[in-house]
Amino acid sequence: MRRICLTLPTNRHCPETIAALGAEAVHAADHFDVEVHLLVLDSCGPADHAAHADAVRRLSAHPRITAHHLDEAGQRDFLARVTARSGSAKPELLLDLMLPDGLSYGACTNRAFLIAAALGCESVHRRDSDSRYQSVDGRTVFPVHHELLSLGARAADAAGGVTEPVRLPDDLLGRRVAMVGSSFVGELSVDIARIRDADPAVYHDVVSLWAPEDWSAEQKRALVEESFAGAGTEPFTVDRSLLTVVDPMRVDMCNIAFHGPSVSERVPLPPARDTIGSDYFLIHLVHDARLPGVLHNRNIVNYYTGERRTGPGFLAYQTRFAKFLLSMLYFHFVYDRMADAGDALLDAHGRVRPAAVAALARESTGLDTGENVRRLDALDAAYRRLGGRYAEFADHLAGRRARLLDEARDDMADFAVLTEAWEGLVAAAGDTPLTRPPGRSR
Template identity: 55%
Template sequence: MNRRKACLVVPTNRECTATLAEVVAEANYAAAHFDVDVVLLVLDSSDHFQEHARILAGAADVRHLDEPRQRNFLQRVLRRADPAKPDLLLDLMLPRALSYGACTNRAFLIAAALGCDSVHRRDSDLYFQTYRGEKVFPIHAELSALGRPARDVRATEDRLDESRRDLPVVMAGASFVGSMSVDIEDIRAHEAYYDLVSLWAADGSTEAEKRALVEESFTGSAPFDGDHSVLSVVDPMRVDMHNISFHGLHEKVPLPPATDTIGSDYFLIHVADKAGLPGLLHNRHIVNFHTAERKSDVGFLAYQLRFAKFILSMYYLHFVYQRLTTDDPAGIAAIVRESTWQPREPNEVKADLLEAAYRRLGGRFTQVADLVRERRETLLIEARRDMDDYAVLIDAWAALIAAARETPVDE
């Protein structure tokens, strides 16, 4: 019987030697404590490849790929899959602009090529908690549950309906401690903070629902004080994408490849929730921090525009989430397409409210308001087009996964 194989992945476009050292330790821990082969995959778009390579030499099995090697792999997968619109699909998988969903989709395909049963994602701006002198690695909780029939998984609490218990656990995840997951902590006390953050609520939300959403958005969890886990259909608000793992689900449905949009990589968490799929919610939270680059003028503006596009993308994503009942790719693609048929006027109002919220915040946020006004039409067009592109990718995903399984990562 073949041993399980797990892919522990870190996508990065920045210097992150300290984080990589932490993840090397996590990979080594998993290999030592579980009957599993662990591949550490680093998708490296940074200018620090050699510094990263020196750190990664400490892991037993590493795939460290720069963008040319990633592109080469994708081109060979596309030739094998022979889909419609191969050039568009290559752009969606490896766009010129930053895309949280696209980098994770590349990890999904490479994991399939490596024969991995599960994918465990970490980000480049994290480290792990320490408890009683030992690092608290999320992969410990993830490997204890992923892929196993739910009824065989031990958890501190079991809230799973009996009808779900013969299904495999498709997701295991936790949250974070430390800095807010979205870099808006500096304005949390400002009276306009509510104006800004409440804009990501679904249309029709009550004032009480909006205030509850604002209160819990992007804020993280309590520090680790001993293992606690819940077997259930996991609430998407309780987990974060830099502390997540999947079994099977990521090979059925890709993530939205939207560019310059925070939150675009959370879609599968919602699929698992809406389809009623078993998951494990644990408390091995990572420690989140913000890099100095994000605080620079250039980094600040780029990040706030990604937040602005996130707000505009939610007009379409809420439409999808409200109708999702399955993990069937064809059904999901149909709903994604249907979301783009909505009238654009409500999102135009959202863009105006977004600009007003930023302007009310004042200071350096005034420049963000100016950019939202200047790029208003482009942002609105892109938010809708991203969903059209996503439907195309969903349609092609099964063929891409099948082709990836037959494609060597290096050739």
């Protein structure tokens, strides 16, 4: 019986989401021959952590579902033991990259990848705490259903489990399905709709900054139109699924599953701090390496909590968005070269080669930062045109320009370091108990 890890990283109050995740776990166990490890990685304060612990205790008991609720102290204890036995000469650095002092979208999912390895799970299925499942005719439509139909199977064998004609070249049918995903409906995935509503021209100028600088005006306009919109607003009515090399723009990290041996046990996500979009790298890697995937339409509903629209929340969120724009100088370089490499990104067993990815990430750190200087200039001008709190944010950004430029470059260097150490970390995690035996001190 295969084991899977259904995970929810969270830093916000979300007992209802935990209850819904429990229902998805039951669906998986009742409909497939799997053992489900439901993993809540909790970075909340004491009050929210206690509410989450209560939500976990209230989950329906099932003989093939095991729930794990780890606060950051528990996560750190596990990671400290893993990094210490990983064989790395710098275990303290790896620990800092896995559990940094600050928000990291990539690092929280990397922790799930290592814990899944410790639990013997073949795949990781990630959800987000600011989203919910759709329902039709009183029935909740869980993404895990499509994920378990195909993930890890040879593409030729998975073809019978999708609803649409297969769009894969014959030479890819022997490869395993590395990723199954869908997108979201509802609010934009990045909280900038208020910019669009206030001034569509400024919205275009801001969003187009994540395109390569040398793209044409037409290419940038097309990118702006589809950016951050997910699957739009159309509700689910009937299942549709497609076996293909999945377009990264069609899936979202709130609704994704990776086959560990093919991808997530081979290469981690970039551990960049305070950077939106840093957790989307593997979606691009799967595409550029021509690994089969399944795209389905059980889209999750995205919504926003109020925190990011408070004064401190607004400042923090806009900083993460600015850092996302700066990160694209490096990611576009890596994506372009991964696309050129194609099958050369894989080993003889059809698995991603970490060394190839690490080399590209390290090479990108030598890029001239002039393009990012111009990005900051354009972002500053756009936010000052908006005025109000956006102009105030531009003042804040102006005082951090040099630091932000350095951080964007250093984040890619950190990614190269972590990728080089990843196989050792995964192997160590496989030999490390998630929690210490009773009576063993930390």
